[in-house]
Amino acid sequence: MEKRSTSLRSISRKERASANRNVRFGPITYISRDVWRNRSRTIMSLSSIAALSFLFVLFMSMDQGFSDFFEDDIGVPSDEQKELYEVKGVMENWVYLISALCMALMVLVVANTGIITVLERKQELATLRAIGISLPKVATLVAGSLSIILYGGILIGTLLGMACIPILDRVNVSLFSDGIGFPFSFDPSTIVLSLLIGTGAGLLGSSLPLFILTQSSPLEVLRDG
Amino acid sequence: MDDGPFIKVDSVTKRYNMGHSTVNALNGMDLEIEEGEMVAIMGPSGSGKTTLLNMIGGLDSPDSGTIHIKGMEISSLNEGQRAQFRKNNVGFIFQFFNLIPSLTALENVLVPVMFDKDPPFERGVQLLERMGLKDRMGHIPGKLSGGERQRVAIARALINDPMLILADEPTGNIDSETAREIVSLFKELNDEGKTMLLATHDRIVAGRARSMIKVRDGHVVKGKAHSRSGMVHLSDEEKVKKKKRVVKG
Numbered sequence: 001m002e003k004r005s006t007s008l009r010s011i012s013r014k015e016r017a018s019a020n021r022n023v024r025f026g027p028i029t030y031i032s033r034d035v036w037r038n039r040s041r042t043i044m045s046l047s048s049i050a051a052l053s054f055l056f057v058l059f060m061s062m063d064q065g066f067s068d069f070f071e072d073d074i075g076v077p078s079d080e081q082k083e084l085y086e087v088k089g090v091m092e093n094w095v096y097l098i099s100a101l102c103m104a105l106m107v108l109v110v111a112n113t114g115i116i117t118v119l120e121r122k123q124e125l126a127t128l129r130a131i132g133i134s135l136p137k138v139a140t141l142v143a144g145s146l147s148i149i150l151y152g153g154i155l156i157g158t159l160l161g162m163a164c165i166p167i168l169d170r171v172n173v174s175l176f177s178d179g180i181g182f183p184f185s186f187d188p189s190t191i192v193l194s195l196l197i198g199t200g201a202g203l204l205g206s207s208l209p210l211f212i213l214t215q216s217s218p219l220e221v222l223r224d225g
Numbered sequence: 226m227d228d229g230p231f232i233k234v235d236s237v238t239k240r241y242n243m244g245h246s247t248v249n250a251l252n253g254m255d256l257e258i259e260e261g262e263m264v265a266i267m268g269p270s271g272s273g274k275t276t277l278l279n280m281i282g283g284l285d286s287p288d289s290g291t292i293h294i295k296g297m298e299i300s301s302l303n304e305g306q307r308a309q310f311r312k313n314n315v316g317f318i319f320q321f322f323n324l325i326p327s328l329t330a331l332e333n334v335l336v337p338v339m340f341d342k343d344p345p346f347e348r349g350v351q352l353l354e355r356m357g358l359k360d361r362m363g364h365i366p367g368k369l370s371g372g373e374r375q376r377v378a379i380a381r382a383l384i385n386d387p388m389l390i391l392a393d394e395p396t397g398n399i400d401s402e403t404a405r406e407i408v409s410l411f412k413e414l415n416d417e418g419k420t421m422l423l424a425t426h427d428r429i430v431a432g433r434a435r436s437m438i439k440v441r442d443g444h445v446v447k448g449k450a451h452s453r454s455g456m457v458h459l460s461d462e463e464k465v466k467k468k469k470r471v472v473k474g
Contacts, residue, residue, distance in 0.1 A: 025346070030325075033328055033332075036327070127325075129308065130311065132312025132315075135308070
């Protein structure tokens, strides 16, 4: 029996065409091609979200570290401990503030990427609608591209954060002269929280580009083309 | 069974607001087209050719009047229903091909059916083979010539086996030799029973259609057309003249 090479590089053009017949094509392929086509923008948006997720995980772990630290000190607090409690309160407020800022920036990144996507590809999206793909399905394609960027960024940022926490905890950078450092402690619930906040940011951020999409007419953009 | 015309455009008007002014794109247009015809729609820019095609294809809805396709009134459908109508019944061919640049020729053909549970993958391959693009299936549009891109667009228009094909200036962006090939392809499709409407400026293309209507200021001004069934389409002006003759007589 004739042995055939499976490598696409080694087969002829004719065989490649017939190999094409075995490729399935659906919305996932469409979305992945779209993300790859706009890879420079994808990388920029994805790295921004990754950086924000990283910061979020870091601050949440710092908050968790503080809680763990004070949980250990049970008993009547001394004056020094009371002072530390005050510091803890201030630090917690900062943690929440920075976390909220991370989320707000995430909303902006998603909205910005989404708006550019919808405006840049208005003719392509109009063509899809003209050839019979319904508006909700076109919106699904846009949302799919944004989801890859969003969850990809969250995944990278969270994993990076998780990897950095033990190192940071070991280094335990000293802030105060008396040797008290920032304790870091990673709680697995941070991943869930990170995903929830990312999803919220994604929903908020994608609402404007999707609204722009619903307001555009396939007819108008085809006429422009 | 519906015995009426395949396409019936009845007193359709459409106005567009262009800043402070209003443009009457269609001015009470009447038109009837039989099934299996190949009709060229000619007229100067802004005469209403594209608007007419968009209305018939369910891309837009009229301000007043009705449009029936095979007995179904499409002018009253909502956006979702119109999308479904376009997907199942209409194949669009555009002047600038409107292919997705990141997808291969084969994937572009399969775009209209990508959400289907069981996309007709083999049909996509067969259509491209028929278009003479057997060896170009894996190429992205950027690697194809204008004629090849238009043939991919034609294959895409045929993927759902539509009863009606609408082509807006299909040869407007390709050389004359390729244009002749494309028109021959249209005639082949028409011979297979597809109803075809071509909006064009090109007299050679229009001359090869089985019938022709001329549109000006949102009206049909001349309906030279003769279908294979022998039916003669009367333009609005001709209808008025006939009515006058009847009244006088």
